[in-house]
Amino acid sequence: MILARFLLLSLFLLLYGPLQAQGSSNNAIQAGSELLRKADTLENQARKLIQQGSKRRKDIKQQRQTVLRLPPGPEKTALEQRLEQAIAESLGTQRDGAELRKQAAALREQALDHFADGLRQQWPAWATKRQSIQLSDGFSDVPALGGHNVRMRSVHPSKKDLAGAPETQQSNDMSLALPRLSAQQLPPQLNTDSFTFSRDRRFIGHIEVLPESVRSDDGRIEINELHQWVLVLSDLNGEPVSDAAIEFTGHMPGHVHGLPTQPEVTEELAPGIYRISGLKFQMRGWWVIELLVSASSDAADQQDSLRFNLHL
């Protein structure tokens, strides 16, 4: 009897131990946090430099007006030379700012890698994939598959050429020319990461198909079929964000239409793990999913946002 209880307890600990440990951030998340802090510091410096540069440019513009009004002479020449120098300096400042900003972005990407690793360690059942949602037919990676595309709600007969015509693009191993997004180009390297920082960098979110909601074994979805996702929502310390209010929207850039259904968060499966139900895609192409998130402690009007790109 005692042995049985002991076994049960061990089993319990074995199963729930990792869940208990979820609260404490793991090394990867710590590393991610550090990188993100560094990135933010760099970003701030970059912003300052860019602002400085812009201010200098404004001053220079004014000074140039003054110089222009001066009669020709040594004073004008000297001032002109000084202006040239100032222009070069301001350009340098802006370049430095841009460079820092690039470094910050790279650091953020690295940070996201660490966070993704950390969250996958922390929630191995819910966070397994790095690639966002794909179709089961195996053609999600074909860049040429775009879908129809319009950039305006309706085209007045006199302006119909504004809409342009759909373009087609061939893929290396396909001879079929498939429609390409014409009005709103699919970016050449669309980021389809299933992990993302929120806009205000308060959260990190991950989306994944709930495997039991689809027909395929590998968690890929069928076109035109309802299915469910899980959203893993964590703060930047790796703590799950519970009881969040989440609004779900999705649209196709360049199309005026959105999703054919109104998906909703229907359940919090575990702390910070949300079930999203009622998802369906009626078209291939580039989809943007936006989740508007308010933590339970947030003010009524405070809303952060998680954006994911899908290329179906």
Added chain:
Amino acid sequence: MMRWQIKALLMVCLLGACGKPLPPYEHGLTDRDIAFLQTFSIDNLPALPEAPDNIYADNEQAALLGQSLFFDARLSANGLVSCATCHQPEHYFTDGRKRGLGLANTQRNTMSLLTAAWGPWRYWDGRKDSLWAQATEPLEHPDEHGFSRAQLKALILRHYAEPYSAVFGSLSKEAHDATRVMVNVGKALMAYQRRLALQPSKFDRFVAALGQELAPAMSARLTGSELNGLRLFMGKAACASCHNGPLFSNFEFHNIGAPETDEAKVDLGRYAGIEKLRNDEFNCLSVWSDAPESACQELRYLKSQGPELVGAFKTPSLRNVAETSPYMHGGQLASLADVVDHYNAPKPPFYDRAQHPSRPHFDILPLGLSKQEKAELVAFLKTLTSPVPDNDAWWNPR
């Protein structure tokens, strides 16, 4: 490319016709093209969707009863209108008319039933969410069968008591009031329609042969212009965006700017359909449905807002499209050539501030197809016609 030719030759040898290989045939499609085309093949049509709202959906007795009822014109006020009046098997269960004609002219073009078992919505505006619920509407509609529930129950008692009771239980039971009888008639009609199967079309046989790395039989070879049409369909003409999957439909709603049938009384399409669906006496969440609430997912996550719903109509399947003219929700376009012309140079949807809740969304772009390309596209669409089966007992009255 040689591999299928050799295999084909071997097959031909096995069939005892060695020495007479098929003439060479260049289609120019890569393996990946073929794999992509297979996503449109009838061979990849998933099994009939589950129907938790109709426990008789796959009951053969119910289907047989449904078949009898389908062709029975006594189910109408004047004894002349049956389901088959508009859904004629020889016309792929359509009627060749702009708008259906029962006791009077209906508002919309008759849709084919051959693919009706798939997809979540019925009717052009999706105002019904099951085939059984759909079947009840024409029975009672004054322009269609013009029958009443009481008349229907009396008719079932008189002519169908036995097969009805065998499936649904004794009619004398109190539970079988007139509405219950009509619902059960609807469920039998649905069970019948789920038996209507399509044979492979030329396109399907073409893709199947290529998929098995066989040279397609002569009758399954797409001609040059059909092949070009296929390429246009998947590519430049962007038809496949919405007409996707084995039934060439995404079953959803789009406004493609089809001309209004009556500008004084605009058709709001899906926008109005959603209200009807929600308030429908027979929807998935109704007491007449056999489904638990949890099975009514489409209704639960129904999209009910957005400009894209205004004047939007369901993407029809393109299977047998060449044989089911005229086209669009009101039969506005007479021929496939007219349809392709419309897509090639679409007019934006008619907009009347007084009648529309918001400016209708417009879902298509001018295509810039040449005269030849338009003809090729039509040629391809004609390869989607399945033969009318001559030995399928479900296609005609027994």
